[in-house]
């Protein structure tokens with residue numbers, strides 16, 4: 423397959439510069455970090471407990487038609503109360519690290535002003551429980567649960583939200599920074615901006631293409647201001663997590679547009695201190711970019727210590743006259759999405775592990791010097807509990823293939839430091855509600871019983887061996 427990159431000459435030759443070892447024993451580098459990831463709104467529940475304020479996802483999930491079957495995060499996996507059991511499961515699996523997000527509306531119910539001590543107390547308890555069980559906490563500060571009060575003032579289309587975010591970062595680090603060394607500011611600003619503001623698919627459900635670009639900029643500005651605040655507060659490692667997809671296409675122009683809107687619109691500001699010229703030009707029909715102020719790009723590109731990479735699948739695109747724009751890619755008229763010739767997960771996403779190798783090698787080539795951490799990779803499949811076991815062969819195979827792909831990238835020179843599987847637990851899968859299961863541990867939402875799936879038992883062995 424041809425993997426085309428947009429912008430300057432980034433075409434990856436059809437001839438692979440690597441081989442994915444699809445059998446035999448693979449060993450990862452000494453010290454490679456193995457773990458799992460979750461997010462607050464998806465697992466915690468306790469939506470109104472101990473002073474937590476409403477987030478845009480509390481509002482969105484209560485808006486008829488937005489989330490499957492009207493599911494909400496009110497209870498989720500009840501992790502707020504069951505976290506000791508969940509930490510014990512991680513310990514028993516031998517995980518070294520756990521990536522979780524802090525709920526901004528727990529810490530500041532209205533998104534600004536004094537901290538809610540009971541909200542911070544929960545994360546104190548969680549961090550202490552993790553460390554007592556030999557598990558390194560990795561904190562995401564923002565995983566989509568913006569306090570509703572801030573959305574009422576424009577949310578990420580309002581520049582002031584970026585400033586509030588930096589204040590929240592400082593408050594959270596002040597409480598947890600003595601025990602948490604690794605911080606990421608944002609999870610997937612592409613989703614927040616283009617699912618939340620450009621297309622309405624996610625909270626807050628606004629659907630104006632121009633707002634996607636405004637929100638993307640203010641999210642990036644919030645990242646930069648938070649990095650400054652974290653550094654001032656003495657933070658250890660700081661980074662951002664991006665969902666990145668290599669683009670597969672026979673049409674270089676279509677590939678460049680999608681690569682720009684998905685990948686380079688975030689990678690270039692953060693790692694190069696500039697917006698890609700082709701993306702700026704492409705977006706001019708929607709925005710005059712006047713929301714960018716002098717000095718913003720210097721703030722956004724403050725040096726970071728790691729890039730969190732969330733990879734699920736490549737984007738396969740083709741030029742097709744008359745094709746309407748995909749709402750999550752403003753200005754993508756004439757570009758057809760999908761069409762990968764590959765097995766699918768329960769999300770309909772193609773299973774193409776080579777895309778992870780291509781992505782990691784591209785990052786190493788085009789954005790050298792930034793250590794990489796796979797902060798999410800995983801798959802949804804329709805699981806069934808049989809006699810207390812879940813034989814999730816599809817997920818196990820997906821994970822095996824992607825770990826082999828990651829290993830190939832390391833062999834090819836990528837500075838990959840670790841892998842965090844998405845997700846530890848089945849959880850609230852945003853607009854899909856609870857009908858899509860990504861966990862390596864099954865959750866019976868009626869009883870809250872946790873059942874490690876075959877993939878969890880297999881992953882535990884991978885961790886023990888530091889390899890396949």
Ligand SMILES: N=[N+]=NCCCCNC(=O)[C@@H]1[C@H]2[C@H](O)[C@@H](O)[C@H](O)[C@@H](CO)[C@@H]12
Nearest residue numbers: 461609610613623665732734750798851
């Ligand atoms: N149109 N459309 N949609 C495209 C969706 C973009 C890809 N989705 C992600 O990357 C999200 C990431 C998120 O961090 C996590 O909270 C989610 O649970 C996982 C699984 O969905 C992934």
